[in-house]
Amino acid sequence: MNRQTLIEQIRKKKSFLCVGLDTDITKIPTHLFATDDPVFEFNKAIIDATKDHTVAYKINTAFYEAQGLKGWISMGKTLDYIPKDIFTIADAKRGDIGNTAEQYAKTFFDTYPYDSVTVAPYMGKDSVEPFLQFPNKWAIVLGLTSNKGSHDFQLQPSGDGLLYEKVLTTVASWGSVDNTMFVIGATQKDQLERVRQLIPDHFLLIPGVGAQGGDMDTVAKTAMNKDVSILVNVSRAIIFAGNGMEFAEQAAKAAAGYGAQMKPYFK
Numbered sequence: 001m002n003r004q005t006l007i008e009q010i011r012k013k014k015s016f017l018c019v020g021l022d023t024d025i026t027k028i029p030t031h032l033f034a035t036d037d038p039v040f041e042f043n044k045a046i047i048d049a050t051k052d053h054t055v056a057y058k059i060n061t062a063f064y065e066a067q068g069l070k071g072w073i074s075m076g077k078t079l080d081y082i083p084k085d086i087f088t089i090a091d092a093k094r095g096d097i098g099n100t101a102e103q104y105a106k107t108f109f110d111t112y113p114y115d116s117v118t119v120a121p122y123m124g125k126d127s128v129e130p131f132l133q134f135p136n137k138w139a140i141v142l143g144l145t146s147n148k149g150s151h152d153f154q155l156q157p158s159g160d161g162l163l164y165e166k167v168l169t170t171v172a173s174w175g176s177v178d179n180t181m182f183v184i185g186a187t188q189k190d191q192l193e194r195v196r197q198l199i200p201d202h203f204l205l206i207p208g209v210g211a212q213g214g215d216m217d218t219v220a221k222t223a224m225n226k227d228v229s230i231l232v233n234v235s236r237a238i239i240f241a242g243n244g245m246e247f248a249e250q251a252a253k254a255a256a257g258y259g260a261q262m263k264p265y266f267k
C-alpha cells in the first residue's frame with residue numbers, strides 16, 4: 001500500500017488505530033481449542049470485530065514462530081483474511097548482513113505479502129536497504145522503543161545529541177517518506193516533540209498505548225502532522241479485552257473506544 005492510499009484510508013475511517021495480533025496461545029478462550037486452528041479462529045473473530053475501527057493490523061511474528069510450522073500456517077491464513085484495504089505489518093524486528101536481509105525482505109514482502117516489516121537498524125545501512133527495494137512496501141525501523149531498555153542505548157548521549165536522534169536522521173536519509181516509517185514508543189512522551197522536529201514528515205508506528213500505559217491524547221497532539229502520519233498500535237488491551245465466549249464483542253468495544261478517542265482529531 002502506498003503512502004497516499006494509507007492517508008486516504010485513515011481520513012476515510014477517521015482512525016489511526018493499528019490492532020496488534022499478538023495472539024498468545026495461552027490466553028485465547030478455551031472453547032476455540034475445539035477447532036483445527038484456534039489461533040486463526042481467534043484472529044478471524046478479532047478481525048471481523050475490529051475491522052471497522054482500524055486502518056492497520058500488526059502481526060507480531062514471535063507469537064506465531066513460537067508455535068513452529070503450525071504458527072506460520074496460522075499467520076499466513078490470518079494475513080490472507082485481513083481485508084485488502086487495511087495496512088499490514090509484520091512485526092518481526094529483522095536486521096542482518098545484506099544477503100540475509102534480502103531473504104528476510106523476500107519472506108515478508110513476497111512469500112507473505114505484508115505491506116511492511118519492522119526492522120532493527122543496529123547493523124547499519126546494508127542491513128536496512130534490502131527492505132527499501134520493493135515498490136509500495138515499507139521498512140518500519142526501530143527508532144525509540146517503548147520499553148525500559150530504551151535507556152540502555154537509545155537515550156544515551158552520542159556526539160551532539162542522543163543515539164536515537166542519530167538513528168532517526170541517518171536512517172531517514174537512506175530511504176524516503178514513501179518507504180520508511182519509524183517505531184516510536186507512546187511511553188516516550190518527553191521525546192515526541194523532538195522526534196517530530198527531526199522527522200516531521202515520516203509515518204510513525206506508535207506502540208505502548210493500553211497495557212504499557214501510554215496516553216492516546218498526548219500522542220495525537222504531539223505526533224500527528226498535516227497528513228496524520230501516525231499509526232497507534234494497541235494489542236493486549238483490545239484482543240484480550242475479554243476471554244470468554246464473548247471475547248470478540250469485548251474486543252470490538254475496546255477498539256471502538258480507542259476509535260472514539262481518535263475522532264476529534266479529524267475535522
Ligand SMILES: O=c1ccn([C@@H]2O[C@H](COP(=O)(O)O)[C@@H](O)[C@H]2O)c(=O)[nH]1
Nearest residue numbers: 060145146185207210211212234235236
Ligand atoms: O518499542 C516497541 C516496539 C514494539 N512493540 C510491540 O508493540 C506491541 C505492543 O503490545 P501491547 O500489548 O499493546 O503493549 C507488541 O507487539 C510489542 O512487541 C512495543 O511494545 N514497543
